[in-house]
Amino acid sequence: MTTVALEPNPLREGLEQERVPDASCLVIFGASGDLTHRKLLPALYSLAHDGLLPAGQTIIGFARPDYGDEAFRADIRKACNEFARTKPVDDAVWENFAKGLFYVQGDFTEPEAYNRLNQKLTECDRTRGTGGRRIYYLAVPPNFFPVIAELLGAEGMVTDPERGGPYTRVIIEKPFGHDLATARELNRVAVTTFRERQVFRIDHYLGKETVQNLLVLRFANGIFEPFWNRQYIDHVQLTVAESIGVEKRGPYFESAGIARDIIQNHMMQLLSLVAMEPPVAFEADAVRDEKVKVVRALRDFPAGHESSSAVRGQYTAGSVLGEAVPGYRQEERVSPTSRVETYAAMKVFVDNWRWADVPFYLRAGKRLPKRVTDISIHFRPAPYPLFKKVAGVRTQPNVLAIRIQPDEGIALKFDSKVPGPTVRTAPVTMEFRYATSFGAEPPEAYERLLLETMLGDSTLFARRDEVETAWAWLDPLLHVWEESPEPPDPYPAGTWGPPSADAMIERDGRRWRRP
Amino acid sequence: MSDNIRDAIAGEEVRVDYNSIEQTLAELWRIEKTEGEAVTRAALWNVVAHASSSEHHTSASEILGRASIAVPQRTIVIRTNPEGPPEMAAWISANCHLLGAGKQVCSEEISIVAGGDRVERVPPLVHALLIPDMPVAFWWVGDLPHENEAYVRSLLGPADRLIVDSVHFDSPEDLGLVQRTGERTSTPPADLNWVRLDEWRAAAASVFDPPSMRGRLKTLREIRIIANVTDIAYFGESVEALYLASWLVAQAGMGVDDSGNIPDLSCTFEFRPADTRGILRVDLEMDGSSAAIERHPERCVLTTNVDGQLNVPEALLRTSRKKVDELIVRELKQPESDRLLMKVLPSAIRIARRRSAA
Structure with missing residues (x-):
């Protein structure tokens, strides 16, 4: 049976809510x-x-x-x-x-x-x-x-x-x-x-204004797309940090761990939106087709050498925001010998034309110093160090930082000449903050997603192949972790994760950005 | 830091040389950056307000100060008096508000007062003070001037939007002037009286959202609008109701003829004297059904009822009489001026003329 599309309501023309x-x-x-x-x-x-x-x-x-x-x-x-x-x-x-x-x-x-x-x-x-x-x-x-x-x-x-x-x-x-x-x-x-x-x-992350703004930033602005590739980008960092522990979700977290709880879903969504090709239309399947291609292009973790690209950690007692907090194993309804990871850091590659050999460093963790979700695009340095012989000049790579939450916004870091008779440089930032520019509190992610479901628009929802492809990529690593006799690397609550995570990125001559 | 600059940051108006307004503003932010804590200057719009009296000037300054909290802007308030002494003066101040966690966001405000032949120098000065690459809204406070069109045109030159409030209009000819401005310049007009209708339009639209009601708008036979007015003889107070009727007619695919009549449709207005103005109730008659939209001032809601053969529960929309700064914020939050106003204006003018003639 063919369904007949209803003619639009002419009284909706020009109203803020054109679709009801x-x-x-x-x-x-x-x-x-x-x-x-x-x-x-x-x-x-x-x-x-x-x-x-x-x-x-x-x-x-x-x-x-x-x-x-x-x-x-x-x-x-x-x-x-x-x-x-x-x-x-x-x-x-x-x-x-x-x-x-x-x-x-x-x-x-x-x-x-x-x-x-x-x-x-x-x-x-x-x-x-x-x-x-x-x-x-x-x-x-x-x-x-x-x-x-x-x-x-x-x-x-x-x-x-x-x-x-x-x-x-x-x-x-x-x-x-x-x-x-x-x-x-x-x-x-x-x-x-x-x-x-x-x-x-x-996936409530897709209902967040800042996550949706990733598409607008990339595809509604002409200046970013020409630089959004391996020629200009050195690496990308994605951070999903929580200051809270497992709260009352001990039993769930014991069966999941941070990789299943955050990386397989929220982080895959962020990674897809950062790395996807322009969709042919702003329509559900067109957008999701491009997202799933990114996940499909993720390089497998090197078999037998997973620890070179993936690190897991578990928090021990420490203090967060000035409060003493227990370690994971001391949390309510958590096994005192648990080997579940509360922190994970990974170096991943999207093996396609645009991103060949550009590392994406992902990290997610609980009981980190603060709650923040942040994406930073680290650009390559200028091709020729013109100021290398000038004393007082230490140029730094440009960074485009996209803050998903809280204090949502975008900042671009670049070098500028310090005023004075000599050539000295200092990094400065150009910042856009949602709260400063738009004032009003954005709607909750669930509001947007419930409304989209009523309207039948699935653009902001995960499709079957996205979910399965993400699992297919992550499963082998999870299996290795589960089989490993080694416990996750400990890190005191209130720190940015275990030293092994720092070592992983520092081996590549890079450092985690402090979000 | 000089006392003057301190006063400006504190929100006081500080007199400055009009030749060096931009320079003084730059100094203000440089000092703030050095000595202050977590202050951000923000602007999404240039908003130029034109006032013809000191009362309007003060009011515009206060209104835009409040509006700048929601829509950061560089505000330029100008007051001119061609009959006054030949002089020009300027003041600056900052409209700051706390964002949370001790952070302050500030918008700049510049006031320019000119009299006599100095009035002619105002447009180029204003143009020089506009922040580049930011849209410009021009708010004409109060009634529109019917004379000195060249002056108005030169002021409107860089404007992306002309904001008026037709509640202050004396006659249908003022609406005609707005329409002509929209037709003859590249500056689309926006009327705060049209913005006041947002909730009424949303409520009326909700009547025709259910699939079973979708086709019935074309069978509209009668529109009755009841509105409160504070001065029954004042034209501006009737414009909101005129707009609403004209919009329904236009969107139903009907037309208003030159004499202000609408073929096959009865359109009546009842204006009731009251302390506060605003539309109270709209009744719509269609083939086989009728609908009523009613404002409940004490509950601050609009309710919508559809009778007849159809079963649609009562709908409810939160509403309240918006202050002028809230209306301006709504208007500035629209990336483009509402082109429907230009579609509605000719019909509203014809109906208004018919009513005036009667």
Whole structure:
């Protein structure tokens, strides 16, 4: 069956929000969880506050605890008051928002619960004009995904415009598997019930303004692209540093480690956006086609010599931001003999025409001195050292630093003559800061991503092949680490990682940039 | 650091020689860099405000000072009086605000006052003070001048946008002047009264978002608008309602004829005297359905109801009467002037003339 595209609403012309989603029922599986309370519902409330949700948009919490609609609403109002960008909650906005907020109690493994859920959905179609459109947000551990997908399919709760029905979309949270095999299995299960374009794999990094700005910086400005290659760039550094430890996520982190938690997903996204070729269009598949080519071009770690390009560490007791903190092995619900890495640093190469032999140094860690995500492009020095014989001149390579969070912005470092009768140089920076130039607080990543799902635009979501290709690249290294009798290199909390990470980059005559 | 410079950084207006405004500003930031802590000078726009009275001058300065928090800018406020004594003076100051963690962001403000034949020297001076490679918005404070077009044209020369507020307009002819400026110069006009309609437009658009409502705009038969006005005889207060009606008509694909009538559509306005002005309610009648958009001043929301055969829940949009600085910020945050205003202006002028004639 062919679907007929609706003509655009002429009254939307020129308005800030030119595209508005049709009202749908968004079902949150795991509605009693932390993610729902801290991120999802506050994000949806903020969208409502800003007038970005359509009339009739309906949200149904689905979880095991025995709540009613009113208790759920009271609970969510409290959460919005604490976590929403647009807090405190506005009475009038809340009143309208709460009219579309419902709760269905049920066990994810019980067909009867789906029956109740389906009845509620049908009722909402009738009373709220949601027209059979469904979005299922799986805010649940990945082991629930197969049974949820199977029961949704079995109960006839999945429709597709190409098969003549309204749309159904499913949002999956990371981790997208534990390794390549489990990721493939997860994807196999998904496509038994959903088509790939119905699956929205959320990586909240892609919802961040600064991450999206990477595309704008590279492809909306004429000056950067000519220099964005091996001819002009010496190396690239990517840092995802967290000052916090594992908090209450000990058991999860024990099974994951920093490489699975950060590098396989967030860092791969950042690396892809920095290294990708220009897409043929700013459309979901065109952008993702180019991103996946980058991951596909990643050089394998040298077999048997992995430690020359990959270092892992684990924090010991120390102090962060003036507070004494325990070591990883002393954290709650963490094994006292754990060999899980809380820090990883890697030297990787993108083996293609543009990036041949340009190293990308990646590092991610917990209990580092501060929370910062930063990309720095280090340019080659000037081709001829004109000032080499001039005393007082020590030229330094140019660096373009892109700060993803916090204090988002871009800075370019270059040398300048120090005023005076002699030639002396000093590095100076030209800086752009989002907060200085644009003032207003940007929307939360989840706001953008939820809205994009409602609009059916998957540009900012990971595609199946991206996920599997990243696992295929990382898996051998993880396997080596798991098999290795050596524990991760220790580093005191509050430092920038183990000395072995410094040694890795210093062997190449380079140093980690202090972000 | 001289006391003068200290005062400028503290936000005080400091009189400077108008020949060396740029030089003094440079000195200000050099000193700040040496002695101050974490101060950033920022600018995304050059905003030139033209005032014809000291009252307007003060008001423009305060408004743009507040606006510069959201949109950093070099502000130039000029006040001219061709009938006054032949003199010219300039002042500088800085509008600073804390960004957090002790960091300050500052925008510069320059005031120029000129009288007599010195007024002619103002446009080239202003042009010289514009920060290069930054867009220029020209805000004409108060009513538009119907005389001295050459002066206005020379001021508007480098402007990327002309901002007016038609709430101060005396007659439909003022709207005509805005339209002509848009047609005859390369400076697109922006009207704060049009910006005031943002939420109303979003609410009206939401009525026609559901797929089942999408085609019904073309069957629009009647528009009724109720608005509060503080002075029922003052033309400017009716412009917001005129714009809204003209926009609905234009986007529904209908036209307003030269006599101000709209074939096959009834368009009525009710203006009610009140302490605060603003649209209260809009009723739309289409084939087979009707819609109402209503402002609830005490709840600060717009609600939208669709009746008839269709089942669309009430929609709600947060709204409040925006202050002028907030309207200017909204306008400056748009990368381009809203071209729809130029589409709506001719219809609004025709409807306004018909109403004036009646």
